[in-house]
Amino acid sequence: MIQVRTVYGPVPMKTAWDWPVLLSYNDVSTYAIVKGGRLPTDPELRLFYDRFESGYEGGANWGFRNWHPIPYVCFSVHRIRYIFTKHPLDLRQAGSGMGAVVIMAGFGSGRPQYLIVMTVLSRLNSTLGTLKLNRQSYC
Amino acid sequence: MLLQCGCAGTIPPPDFTPPNWVSLSRIWDAAPKPHCLTVTLGPATVSLGHDDFEADDSDPVKSLQVDGHEFGWDNESPQRFAHVDKFNIEWRPVTNGQFYDFYISGGQEKVKFPASWVKCQGKTCVCLKFLLGAVLKS
Numbered sequence: 001m002i003q004v005r006t007v008y009g010p011v012p013m014k015t016a017w018d019w020p021v022l023l024s025y026n027d028v029s030t031y032a033i034v035k036g037g038r039l040p041t042d043p044e045l046r047l048f049y050d051r052f053e054s055g056y057e058g059g060a061n062w063g064f065r066n067w068h069p070i071p072y073v074c075f076s077v078h079r080i081r082y083i084f085t086k087h088p089l090d091l092r093q094a095g096s097g098m099g100a101v102v103i104m105a106g107f108g109s110g111r112p113q114y115l116i117v118m119t120v121l122s123r124l125n126s127t128l129g130t131l132k133l134n135r136q137s138y139c
Numbered sequence: 140m141l142l143q144c145g146c147a148g149t150i151p152p153p154d155f156t157p158p159n160w161v162s163l164s165r166i167w168d169a170a171p172k173p174h175c176l177t178v179t180l181g182p183a184t185v186s187l188g189h190d191d192f193e194a195d196d197s198d199p200v201k202s203l204q205v206d207g208h209e210f211g212w213d214n215e216s217p218q219r220f221a222h223v224d225k226f227n228i229e230w231r232p233v234t235n236g237q238f239y240d241f242y243i244s245g246g247q248e249k250v251k252f253p254a255s256w257v258k259c260q261g262k263t264c265v266c267l268k269f270l271l272g273a274v275l276k277s
Contacts (some may be wrong), residue, residue, distance in 0.1 A: 023250075
């Protein structure tokens, strides 16, 4: 029987089924090739991360939110992603005035300052005009 | 995030209890899956890094000009651009489950047993010392 290692001790494969697998480069590369693909290059991955919010619902698993891996999740289509390409927005305004929920602010050094707000479209209709956002539905 | 204690003597902090895997699994299983496996991106030009020269730090004038300046690690400077051709990329990283299916259906001849997994015999997991001493048996 195969289990997956965690800081809590091994957990059943079923529990860890949807977690990202931790592998050596060679083995994940072999996997990708067998599946008919390859691993992305650094610029390709950068493009993906710049274009989409790639994380977990409720924010990335950083800052010891969890001591174990967690699955990626997909945001359902009625949720809309807004990216503020600059950051003049007052977080308190975003949080209260528009019914938006700020889930993550990305501060990668040297990257554009993104403020990513998840919300439900219907609650934002009245304020869309003032925000001028780059609106994209996600997968 | 994913560690194992292969050495003796590591003691977990007091009151450090494992999460409730059963209820977590229930939440994860209920999460929506992507409708499609991949997304097509490119062709595009990607900017990498930024201009934050180390030498400017000791310049009496430039070191004080911080408006609009991007700070970063020395190995991220200067900014450069890379061309990316059109490509399809999966939305998700490879999961334990996907790799497990691959591994047990012929993959084990092509890849090594992942270091992040452990083989168990019966109810006993071998070759591992546990941070919390508790083994979750399936």
